Amino acid sequence: GQQLNQSPQSMFIQEGEDVSMNCTSSSIFNTWLWYKQDPGEGPVLLIALYKAGELTSNGRLTAQFGITRKDSFLNISASIPSDVGIYFCAGQRQINSGGSNYKLTFGKGTLLTVNP
Amino acid sequence: GAGVSQTPSNKVTEKGKYVELRCDPISGHTALYWYRQSLGQGPEFLIYFQGTGAADDSGLPNDRFFAVRPEGSVSTLKIQRTERGDSAVYLCASRGYNEQFFGPGTRLTVL
Numbered sequence: 001g002q003q004l005n006q007s008p009q010s011m012f013i014q015e016g017e018d019v020s021m022n023c024t025s026s027s028i029f030n031t032w033l034w035y036k037q038d039p040g041e042g043p044v045l046l047i048a049l050y051k052a053g054e055l056t057s058n059g060r061l062t063a064q065f066g067i068t069r070k071d072s073f074l075n076i077s078a079s080i081p082s083d084v085g086i087y088f089c090a091g092q093r094q095i096n097s098g099g100s101n102y103k104l105t106f107g108k109g110t111l112l113t114v115n116p
Numbered sequence: 117g118a119g120v121s122q123t124p125s126n127k128v129t130e131k132g133k134y135v136e137l138r139c140d141p142i143s144g145h146t147a148l149y150w151y152r153q154s155l156g157q158g159p160e161f162l163i164y165f166q167g168t169g170a171a172d173d174s175g176l177p178n179d180r181f182f183a184v185r186p187e188g189s190v191s192t193l194k195i196q197r198t199e200r201g202d203s204a205v206y207l208c209a210s211r212g213y214n215e216q217f218f219g220p221g222t223r224l225t226v227l
Contacts, residue, residue, distance in 0.1 A: 003158055042120070042207050042218025043159065088158050100147070101172050102211065106158030 006089050006107030013079055014115050021087060021110040022073040029091030032065050032072040033104070037086045046087075047074070079114050086111050118142075120219035122208050128225045129198055137193040137222045141210030148191050149216060150183055151207040159207050165191060198226045 005024045013019055023032070031050050035043035047058050049065035049072060056063055062075045072089055089107040094100060121140045129135050141148050146167050151159035161175040168188045176182075180198075185191040195202055203226045209216040 003160070006158075040125075041220050042209070044218070045215055048215070090158070095172065101164050101166070102147075102216070103161060103164070103172070104149075104151075104159070104216065106160070108156065108158050 004089055004091060004105060004107040006110060008110055009108070010111040010113070012113045012115065015079060015081060017079055019076045019079055019083075019112060020073060021089075022071065023089030023091075023107050024071040025091055025105075026070070027091075028069040029093055029105075030069070031092035031102075032063070033090040033092060034061075034063050034072070034074045035088045035090060035106075037088060037109070039085075043088055076112075079112075081114050081116050084112060084114050120208055120210050120217055122206075122219040122222050124222060125220065126223045126225075128227065130227050131198060131200060133198050135195050135198055135224065137195075137206050137224070139191045139193070139208030139210075139219060141189065141191070141208070142212065142217055143189075145210035145212055145217075146188065147211035148185060149209045149211070150191070150193050151209065153205040153207055153221070155204075162193070162206075195224075198224075200226050202226050 033048050034046045036046055037043045047063040052069050053067050054065045060077045086109040088109045090104045093103050095103050123138045148165040150162040153159045163183050164172040165185045180196045183193045205221040205223050207218055207221045209218045
């Protein structure tokens with residue numbers, strides 16, 4: 001199935017450094033989402049973006065919804081060891097098939113390692 | 117419970133066997149999704165339920181896969197004649213107003 005183009009695939013950084021990852025798509029999405037997944041757990045929502053051009057912050061996280069609606073980036077500032085994990089972008093479309101189907105398409109993930 | 121729960125957490129089976137994976141969504145959530153996550157990949161959509169009905173099953177890979185949600189709450193994903201390629205983590209999510217909340221997944225290994 002379709003997956004978004006997410007980069008980088010992995011990052012190894014020192015504690016305190018900033019990190020940036022991005023996601024692109026060949027098609028338009030109405031909503032962009034960023035998730036974090038820890039080992040043995042399901043993805044947990046970090047930030048949701050609903051409008052093209054929107055820039056949203058959640059603590060040390062900042063994300064932007066691209067103007068073309070085909071891309072998004074996530075920045076993490078002043079990284080700490082607990083930021084370790086896999087980060088996924090996801091594009092969401094509303095598909096009205098017998099209800100309100102908000103269908104997610106995920107990227108392949110960015111594995112973040114933080115060296116204390 | 118407070119979140120989405122899935123059982124079993126791990127399932128090891130032999131090629132050709134039948135398996136059932138269970139999802140308990142957040143109470144009151146009418147929308148429920150199943151995803152499959154292969155190693156090194158993001159989750160991929162399988163099927164969406166609105167209430168008791170499968171409103172979108174376009175992600176099911178073939179007719180060996182089937183899911184039910186008879187009372188609009190618990191859902192079961194059923195896989196017949198399992199193949200080694202079915203090995204993956206199967207995630208369930210339920211949606212409230214705006215956000216999908218994911219369970220911890222069932223790791224299926226087909227030997």
